[in-house]
Amino acid sequence: MTYTYKVGISKEEHDNFAKASDQTNLLQSSDWAQVKDNWGNERLGFYKDGQLIASASVLIKALPLGMTMLYIPRGPIMDYSKAEDVAFVISSLKKFGKTKRALFIKFDPALLLKQYHIGEETEEITETLAKLKNLEENGAEWTGRTMEIAQSIQPRFQANVYTQADMTATFPKHTKRLMKDANTRGVVTSRGNLSDVQAFADVVALTESRKGVALRNHDYFKKMMEIYGDDAYLHLAKVNLSKRLEEYKEQLAQIEKDLSETEEHQKKRLTKLTQQKNSVSKYITEFEEFVEKYPDELIIAGILSVRFGNVMEMLYAGMNDEFKKFYPQYSLYPKVFEDAFNDDIIWANMGGVEGTLDDGLTKFKSNFNPMIEEYIGEFNIPVNKVLYKLSTWAYDMRKKLRSNH
Known part of the structure; x- marks a missing residue:
């Protein structure tokens, strides 16, 4: 069994592998690096007996003194249940990190720890816990079950709607x-x-x-x-206020006509029409104010x-x-x-929520009955052992200061 890795695999090879996996995520699309053009980028392919078994689009952040930090959002994409593959990918990433003078490599794989609707109770996925063990045993340091959005680069909790x-x-x-x-x-x-x-x-x-x-x-x-x-x-959500105002006025005219033609003994009909008149009249008043400011x-x-x-x-x-x-x-x-x-x-991710599920974002997103998905979270791979502890401390302090700003 022969393991190899290659720096600079094609966009097609990486994207096709990502799309065919069960960890497909926009942040691992090769084009995402173009969006994040204030970072450098390399695509790495990892092979076993010539077959691609893992792939990673790596973002590279330049730091002072020629150092870097590497980040793999929602990746690498691979089968984390295979301990030998995990060991090879992590050791290869370290080697690559040294060529970039990286202090450490941060990654947050698309591995779900829990999935549930708001109000449901569920256990952590045992297969994911086994994958976590594989990562930790091969030198990846887990940052744990963080609860706040500000504690990680990508939210650990997200509201996802399955179509x-x-x-x-x-x-x-x-x-x-x-x-x-x-x-x-x-x-x-x-x-x-x-x-x-x-x-x-x-x-x-x-x-x-x-x-x-x-x-x-x-x-x-x-x-x-x-x-x-x-x-x-x-x-885009649009309104044509002038057009809608005219429609309300037409509705009001019709309601008033219907009212004039309704006999006094038709009490239910009179009540219903009167309620409609009051409602439409309210809309007309509201829209007349808007139309003055927004005629188009x-x-x-x-x-x-x-x-x-x-x-x-x-x-x-x-x-x-x-x-x-x-x-x-x-x-x-x-x-x-x-x-x-x-x-x-198959799904549309509405974005991150706080792990406590008691924030305004969660309240709003709950209106669309999303699945709450709890990811495994972030890992660090130390590359420069001398500066690693100091650099991660500085990184965490900077993140804390930015979130408190």
């Missing part, structure tokens, strides 16, 4: 009600293209301002759309997602808070899931 033909059937009642409210207010969701990137960047900027966070800008979103092409999904159709929310193989990551979202009562997210998210299902995508 199916009638997604809305799985949603809670209040979600269906809010979907209906969005439709009543005239929210329409569709896929956008490069010409819509600026409008999307604008709503993301509004979200940044409201939440006090820094996300990304127009150039970044444009680059991502160009890199991934048809695999980039830009979903406008984008009020959006989501940028990217597929890789048969899976999808929902990466960035934004909303104009003036329209929060239009509930555009309840038009957007179901549309993303529907389009994903139609394109043979």
